[in-house]
Structure formats: C-alpha cells, structure tokens
Amino acid sequence: MTIPGDLRLRLCLAFVLPALLTAVNGFAPACAAMVAALLLHTGSRQSFPWKRLLHLEGFLILLFVTLPFTMPGTPLLTLGPLTASIEGVSRAATLAAKVTASVLLLALLFAATDPLHLGNALRALHMPESLVRLFVAVTRQFGVIRAEFSRLQDAMRARAFHPCSNRHTWRSYGNLMGMLIVRALERADRVEEAMRLRGYTGRFPRTALAGPSAADWAVTAAMIGATALLLLWDKA
C-alpha cells in the first residue's frame, strides 16, 4: 500500500503535498520530489498517466520558451535582442519538476477514484454543501452531456456534414453547442423535479464514513513527513 485508502486523507494529501512542494526553490529537491512521485507510481497498480502528463508538458514547453528570456542573470545564449539566462533555465526546470511531481501525485491519489465517492468524502471534511453538490452533479451529468454531444455529432455526420472552415460549419457548431446548453438546462430542471418528487429538501442524506485505519494515518503521516523533510533540505 503506497497511498492511504481513505478518501478524506487522500483529499488532505492532495492539498498539503502540492502546497509544500510549491515552496521548494532548489532544483535538486524538486527533482527528488519528481523521482519519488515516479517511484510511487511504479509501486502502484495504476496505469501511468501519460495522457495527463502530455497535456501538462505542452504548458511547460511554453514556460521553457519564455522564462529563460524574461529572467535576468548570467547570459546563456543570445537571439537578436533577446538574452536567455542560466537562472531562467534552471528556474524553468525546477518549476517543471515541481509541477510534474504534483500532477503525478494527484493522478496517483485520484485517477482510480469515482467522483461520486469523492463527494461523500468532501462532505465528511465539512466542505460547503453547495460546492459539493455542484461537484457531484457536474461529474454525474458530464457523461450524459458528452454522450449527447457524440450522438448529435454522429447525426450531423449521417447527414453529410463535413467540418471545414466556413460559415456553415461555424454556425452548425454554434447550434450544436447552443442545443447542448439548452438541453442541459432543461434536463437540470427535470432532474431537480424528480429529486423533489422523491422527497429532496435541499440536503443530501449524509452517509457516515468509518474512521481511517491506523495504516492509512501512518502512510499519510509518512508522505507529509517526507515532503516536509524535502522542504527542510531545500531551505537548509
């Protein structure tokens, strides 16, 4: 077991670990954090989140392109009026390592978690009820709306629609989006009515969760402790 099974502790970790990592400034501790996150991943049975990382690295490339030229310091290379600094490159690398480590940790904590269970855990942590409700409803309806989107797209294809960059295409996509929103609003009303008919009065029944096991507490403490040590090393 590399991560706690209890979702409340996982949520706490998801907040505390990235918060601690944010304070890290040195390149070596940041790399250590990334390696640790990678090791945790290899130790778990989850598939490696290549796709999530790919989305992320796109933004990081932007960072590598801009940061070296905007930070003052020892010049590394000059492109016309622009000068890249060594400090800038090292800052970009540190940031990349920190961000990658955080995303890997988040994926490790939540990739295999059903969002509906997460709702219960958030409630147990006394998060504002309306935010929790929004979160749960969005995750539930997201699949429905996505399925509707792909069926509408199939229907457009079946009627010989072929996207190009012309007015007809833009208007058609505009109509598609508009229809999705109108339907989502109407569905939301129907869902609310159905909930009221079944006795909903504005609060979800709260299912009491059992306390986390001793092992879960231990793993959580170890993970926070290790990250805190990393921060101490960084500040030393």
Added chain:
Amino acid sequence: MTEPLRLQNLSVSRDGTPILDSIDLRLGERERLAIVGANGAGKTTLLRSIVGLEKPDAGDVILFGEPCRRERDFRAKRPRIGFLFQESDDQLFCPSVIEDVAFGPLNTGASEADARLIASQTLESLGIAHLAERFTHRLSGGEKRLVCLAGLLAMRPDVLLLDEPTNGVDAENGARLRAALLAFSGAIILVSHDDRFVAEIATRALVLADRRLKPAEIHDHVHSHRHPHIHAKQVP
C-alpha cells in the same frame, strides 16, 4: 441502377462483445425491408454499420455498388442514405425547424436560398409546414419525428434507414409518417417493434437473433376480438 445496399459477411463488435456475426444482406432498389428482433439484438448497430458510424471487424459494406471502408468512402454516399435515429433529440440540433431541415441540403452544397426552399417544400409535403419557425426542442414527440424525417427527405435520399420510427408518435402524426413512407420511392430498412406498422409498410422481413439475420414472414391474422379504442367523449 445497382442495388443500393449490400452487406457481405459483416461482423461487428462493441467493446469486445460480438454484436453481429457474418451478416449477409441485399436490399433491392424499391424494397421496404423490416428488421425485427429483441431489445439489444443489434438492430441499431446494424443500421449504424451501414452508414459507417460503426467500424466492422470483418466483411464489406457495399453502397450503390461501391465497397465502403474508410470514412471518406462513406461520406460520399451518406447524402443518398437518410438515417432516422431512435431518439429524435439526438438528431435535432438547430434552434428552428426550418434551419434543421435545411442543414442537409447546405451540407451537400445547396445555396442558402435553395436550401431554405427545399426545406419548406419538404415540410409542406409532409403536412407540417406550420412548424417551420418553431423551436425544435419545444415540439411534441410526434412532431419531432416528422421534422427529423423532413431533414432526411430534404436530401432526396435513395434509401431510408428508420430506427423505431413510431416510438412516441401519436395517431395523427403516425398517419402522416405512414403516408410519407408509402409515398417514398426509394428503398427502406425499417427497424420496429410496432407489428402493425411493419405489416403496413414492409414488403419483406428479417429477424435479427443470435447475431444473425434470418428470414421472417409477415402474415395477417384475421381475428375476431375485443379491441380497445379511446375517443373523446361527446358532451351534449
């Protein structure tokens, strides 16, 4: 003209589960074929495979004499095949009826004015010209069906694929639907649980069971039986 549709040895699976197994089918130019079968027998999958929305594991889809394998092959043939989806809401995505019916002709290269003209003529021929400026998502179930059909007929197809066309359609709109289909000069594949409708429209029937198509018989029983009818009460 060559036969509009031929399936050879077609096998399709979904998420690893085989749905259709070595299906052979020929559809004549003016034939009206009914396909019946239990829920989940794969009738919709069969229709989706014909227009290339489902990728077969093996076998050929031959449309108007040409084997279609890639999206591009199907795209060329789709204007000639009208596919009526099981859920009207999956098909209607433009705000107004007239825009939705004009969508197909616009896709096949008609000018804005021509598309509108074709659309209003088609609505007229179905007896629903009065719906032209209505919002699609506020129509009744039966009206939605007819508007969907109008959207297909506006493309002047040679084949209609109808997935449960009478679902949620009242008597009056059902009569319009029946008249429109009987007046249609091309070929029809009709998937339906409505035996009476099948008997009225179809010239041949097949049963889809155990992933295969088997010949079926449409016969008319002469029954002498009680027969419930619901009429408005005559209030003196």
